Amino acid sequence: MSHDLIAAVRRFNRTVTQRVGALDDEYMARGRPLAQARLLWEIGPGGAEVAALRGRLGLDSGYLSRLLRALENDGLVTVGPADGTGDGRVRTAALTPAGRTEWAELDRRSDEFAWSILEPLAAPHRQRLVAAMAEVERLLVASMVVIAPCPPSDPRARTCLRAYARDVARRFDDGFDPALSNPVRDDELVPPAGVFLLATLNAEPVGCGAVKLHPDAPAEIKRVWVADSVRGLGIGRRMLDELERYAAERGWDTVRLDTNRTLTEAIAMYRAAGYREIEPYNTERYADHWFEKRLVP
Amino acid sequence: MSHDLIAAVRRFNRTVTQRVGALDDEYMARGRPLAQARLLWEIGPGGAEVAALRGRLGLDSGYLSRLLRALENDGLVTVGPADGTGDGRVRTAALTPAGRTEWAELDRRSDEFAWSILEPLAAPHRQRLVAAMAEVERLLVASMVVIAPCPPSDPRARTCLRAYARDVARRFDDGFDPALSNPVRDDELVPPAGVFLLATLNAEPVGCGAVKLHPDAPAEIKRVWVADSVRGLGIGRRMLDELERYAAERGWDTVRLDTNRTLTEAIAMYRAAGYREIEPYNTERYADHWFEKRLVP
DNA sequence: GCCGATACCTGACTAAAGTCAGCTACATGA
DNA sequence: TCATGTAGCTGACTTTAGTCAGGTATCGGC
Numbered sequence: 001m002s003h004d005l006i007a008a009v010r011r012f013n014r015t016v017t018q019r020v021g022a023l024d025d026e027y028m029a030r031g032r033p034l035a036q037a038r039l040l041w042e043i044g045p046g047g048a049e050v051a052a053l054r055g056r057l058g059l060d061s062g063y064l065s066r067l068l069r070a071l072e073n074d075g076l077v078t079v080g081p082a083d084g085t086g087d088g089r090v091r092t093a094a095l096t097p098a099g100r101t102e103w104a105e106l107d108r109r110s111d112e113f114a115w116s117i118l119e120p121l122a123a124p125h126r127q128r129l130v131a132a133m134a135e136v137e138r139l140l141v142a143s144m145v146v147i148a149p150c151p152p153s154d155p156r157a158r159t160c161l162r163a164y165a166r167d168v169a170r171r172f173d174d175g176f177d178p179a180l181s182n183p184v185r186d187d188e189l190v191p192p193a194g195v196f197l198l199a200t201l202n203a204e205p206v207g208c209g210a211v212k213l214h215p216d217a218p219a220e221i222k223r224v225w226v227a228d229s230v231r232g233l234g235i236g237r238r239m240l241d242e243l244e245r246y247a248a249e250r251g252w253d254t255v256r257l258d259t260n261r262t263l264t265e266a267i268a269m270y271r272a273a274g275y276r277e278i279e280p281y282n283t284e285r286y287a288d289h290w291f292e293k294r295l296v297p
Numbered sequence: 298m299s300h301d302l303i304a305a306v307r308r309f310n311r312t313v314t315q316r317v318g319a320l321d322d323e324y325m326a327r328g329r330p331l332a333q334a335r336l337l338w339e340i341g342p343g344g345a346e347v348a349a350l351r352g353r354l355g356l357d358s359g360y361l362s363r364l365l366r367a368l369e370n371d372g373l374v375t376v377g378p379a380d381g382t383g384d385g386r387v388r389t390a391a392l393t394p395a396g397r398t399e400w401a402e403l404d405r406r407s408d409e410f411a412w413s414i415l416e417p418l419a420a421p422h423r424q425r426l427v428a429a430m431a432e433v434e435r436l437l438v439a440s441m442v443v444i445a446p447c448p449p450s451d452p453r454a455r456t457c458l459r460a461y462a463r464d465v466a467r468r469f470d471d472g473f474d475p476a477l478s479n480p481v482r483d484d485e486l487v488p489p490a491g492v493f494l495l496a497t498l499n500a501e502p503v504g505c506g507a508v509k510l511h512p513d514a515p516a517e518i519k520r521v522w523v524a525d526s527v528r529g530l531g532i533g534r535r536m537l538d539e540l541e542r543y544a545a546e547r548g549w550d551t552v553r554l555d556t557n558r559t560l561t562e563a564i565a566m567y568r569a570a571g572y573r574e575i576e577p578y579n580t581e582r583y584a585d586h587w588f589e590k591r592l593v594p
Numbered sequence: 595g596c597c598g599a600t601a602c603c604t605g606a607c608t609a610a611a612g613t614c615a616g617c618t619a620c621a622t623g624a
Numbered sequence: 625t626c627a628t629g630t631a632g633c634t635g636a637c638t639t640t641a642g643t644c645a646g647g648t649a650t651c652g653g654c
Contacts, residue, residue: 002415005427009411012430013321016437021318024310033640050602063642065603079602089601089650114306118299120440122531129436130302133309135429140313143417143426234419330610347632360612362633376632386620386631 027113047094142233150198152189160208164225171262180285209239218254219247248295258287324410344391439530447495449483457505461522477582506536515551516544545592555584
């Protein structure tokens with residue numbers, strides 16, 4: 001079936017990922033252990049908290065500590081108490097002047113390596129390469145988005161819901177006042193009453209959606225939102241599919257939702273996903289269209 | 298100037314190359330040291346000569362030997378004398394039945410990983426991703442082609458010249474008999490009389506071109522050929538540029554060449570490169586068009 | 595002011611990766 | 625046939641990467 005697609009991805013992984021990746025590492029390292037070079041790079045001219053570095057590089061706490069000591073001994077980095085947080089345990093790493101010089105050198109070499117890829121190509125081929133790279137990057141990002149249940153009280157869920165409110169307030173003709181809209185309580189989006197799904201990219205929240213499982217009534221989809229940074233990549237559609245699946249698996253055979261006339265892409269997506277417009281089933285202040293879909297079990 | 302191009306390449310290197318590369322390695326390794334897994338994979342069901350493996354993987358001779366011993370101890374590989382070559386020193390590695398099973402498992406996991414990238418995407422996005430990956434791959438391949446002088450007696454040069462003769466014999470309306478064509482002796486393509494340039498991709502020959510530096514006459518470009526596998530990527534144009542540069546640096550201010558009417562892409566390339574058609578300057582049996590270009594020093 | 599959690603650190607360890615010198619057996623050309 | 629070179633192998637070694645089990649200081653809640 002899609003075996004030629006798979007073959008293409010594998011060829012890409014081998015020739016591009018392996019070869020370019022290895023070369024990039026070589027350029028980065030310049031005599032120093034690669035882990036140290038990466039850490040130095042990640043600290044950056046602005047410095048960084050140790051916990052953040054651990055997260056970004058995915059390193060063991062002890063290992064990171066040792067790497068920081070090594071860079072300190074080389075006079076490239078100083079580790080001291082964090083100034084921003086009131087937490088005395090948190091420490092930040094910052095570059096010394098020598099470290100900043102080294103960082104700039106890494107930056108320069110990274111530019112040089114990128115240029116060594118572009119340089120042999122004629123201008124039109126360069127443009128095509130960069131465009132294709134951007135496309136691959138965007139679509140790989142899309143494929144790395146993970147959708148999973150999350151309590152609506154979670155700070156990442158809160159972030160999404162705030163972003164949702166901000167976005168619709170900007171889009172709706174008459175703004176958006178949550179007090180005038182039909183309320184949705186947290187406990188309605190927690191199993192078994194419903195579920196809140198969070199879309200994350202490298203643990204950063206980039207989208208959400210929820211479904212209320214009304215007893216003796218169709219399930220109701222709410223709060224579908226996707227961050228600008230990953231829009232146009234099918235994340236909304238995946239979210240919708242997951243919400244429908246959740247409802248279907250628990251025995252509901254119909255989902256419905258309401259939406260505002262200004263959300264034209266969303267409306268197009270609902271139609272494309274098999275929703276058909278129905279009569280109003282609620283008195284939502286901001287709703288202009290109501291949709292329904294029969295779920296196949 | 299092209300700093301946004303460079304930035305795009307760097308972003309690609311970071312997000313795609315690093316992340317996908319690391320994941321691919323993880324999938325490949327499955328408990329075994331990565332170097333062993335890669336070696337096992339590279340040997341393949343058909344087996345491979347030890348020297349070839351060393352070249353492909355870029356490993357130290359001693360290190361490779363040790364890796365082979367480890368795989369042999371695990372019962373996955375047997376190393377024995379080569380059968381093809383008459384050289385008793387050369388040895389080949391081959392997979393045992395257990396090794397073949399393991400290889401198939403690696404193959405399966407590689408498919409699985411590729412699919413894990415495609416799976417979250419909707420069909421149209423999958424198509425776009427694969428197309429963009431293919432484009433990146435092709436253009437990166439183009440950028441990895443190296444053009445350098447090479448004696449025309451080198452076996453790689455011979456390979457190219459044979460391929461050139463084969464290609465034109467297929468294209469020309471009345472075939473191609475080297476005996477009827479104006480001869481080009483090897484010593485005419487060796488400095489200071491001229492030069493032969495070879496284009497290689499990972500040490501494999503993929504193109505060639507030559508220039509004769511006639512005393513008291515324009516330099517003459519001959520034998521420009523590019524392998525099918527890398528056609529359409531600007532390699533021919535780069536070859537032409539290099540040949541012109543070679544002549545210009547040695548004091549020639551004009552280059553010329555002859556070509557056959559069936560080689561339409563080549564003719565288009567010459568025109569695009571600033572060549573203009575001139576009267577015949579020789580009696581080459583297979584030439585229909587003659588071109589000339591003034592070189593700017 | 596105490597208790598359990600948290601952020602970071604240290605010491606002790608292992609496995610993997612890679613380097614280098616020297617060895618043996620075979621090849622090649624004078 | 626003899627010198628020189630080459631393919632692959634072995635032993636001895638270093639560096640890098642990474643893990644794990646404690647430690648110490650601090651925090652936040654009671």
